[in-house]
C-alpha cells in the first residue's frame with residue numbers, strides 16, 4: 001500500500017551545495033574532493049535526478065567513515081598514446097577523477113577525432129549524464145559506462161551477476177544543450193527502487209524478483225532480491241557489454257569481483273569507467289549538425305514524443321528552490337554534527 005506522501009522541505013540549490021560540501025569535509029574530504037561531490041549532488045537536484053542527489057549523501061559519508069574511499073584523492077592521468085588516457089582515481093569518488101581527465105580527453109578528441117579514457121580505482125555513485133554532457137557542450141559525441149554491484153540477473157536466471165550497469169550518450173547541438181541519453185540497463189536503477197520502497201510505492205512487474213526468486217511489484221521485496229535487465233534478452237546483452245567495457249577493457253573488475261573486494265559499508269564500491277569522445281567535425285565533415293537537427297525536428301514533430309534529457313533541461317530552468325525529503329535533509333544535517 002502506498003505510504004502517505006513523505007513530507008518535503010524547501011531548500012535552495014546554493015544551500016544544497018553548501019550542506020553537501022560541509023558534510024563531506026566534516027567527514028574527512030578535503031575542499032577539492034568535497035566540492036567535486038557537492039557539485040555533482042547539487043546538479044542532480046537541480047535537474048530532478050533525485051536518486052543521485054542528496055539521497056546519495058549518507059552513502060558517500062559511510063564510505064568516507066569506513067575509510068573505503070579516499071576523500072583527499074588527487075587522481076593521476078597517464079597518457080598511454082595521443083588518444084588513450086588512463087586515470088588512476090586514487091581510490092576517490094568519481095567526480096574528482098572527472099575533474100582531472102575530461103579536459104585532456106576533449107583536447108585529444110578535438111585534435112585527433114577521438115579519445116578514450118579508462119578510469120580505474122574510482123567510486124561512482126552518481127548519474128552519468130554530467131560526464132557526457134560536458135563533452136557534448138564542446139561539440140563532441142560522448143559515451144560512457146560503469147558497472148556496479150551484482151544486483152541484476154541475466155535473462156532466464158535469478159542469480160545476479162550484472163550491475164545496474166548504466167551507460168550515457170551525448171550528441172552535441174549548435175547553440176543548445178546536447179541531446180543526452182542516460183540509463184541503467186536494469187529495468188530500474190536500484191536508487192529508484194530504494195526510493196519507491198521508502199515511499200511504499202509499487203514498481204512495474206518485470207522490474208525484479210523477490211529474494212525467493214518470484215516476480216513482484218513490491219519495491220521493498222525487490223530491494224532485498226534481484227533486479228532484472230530492461231527489455232528482456234536485449235537489455236541483458238547490453239548489460240553484458242557494459243560489464244566488459246567497464247571491467248577488463250579499462251583494467252578493472254566485473255561487478256561480481258567488485259562485490260568481493262567491497263566492505264559492504266553501503267557506499268559506492270571501487271570500479272572502473274570508460275569514457276569515449278568522438279569529433280563529428282573530423283569524422284562527419286561539415287553537414288553533421290544540420291543533418292542531425294533536421295532529424296531532431298522530425299522526431300519532435302511526432303505527437304507525444306520528446307528527446308531524452310529534455311525532462312532534466314526543463315527542471316534546470318525551474319529557479320533555485322527544490323523540495324527535498326525532510327527526513328533525508330534532517331539526517332544530512334545530523335551527519336554534519338557526526339550524529340546519525
Ligand code: NDP
Nearest residue numbers: 125126127128164166181182183184189308309310311312
Ligand atoms: P530513466 O529510465 O529515468 O531514463 C532513461 C533515459 O530515458 C533518460 O535519458 C531519460 O531522459 C529518457 N527518457 C525517460 N522517459 C522518456 C520519454 N518519455 N521520452 C524520451 N526519453 C525518455 O533512467 P534510469 O532509471 O535507467 O537511470 C537513472 C539514473 O541512474 C541514470 O542517471 C544512471 O546513470 C544512474 N545510475 C547510476 C549508477 C552508478 O553506478 N553510478 C548505476 C545505475 C544507474 P530524462 O532524464 O530527460 O527523463
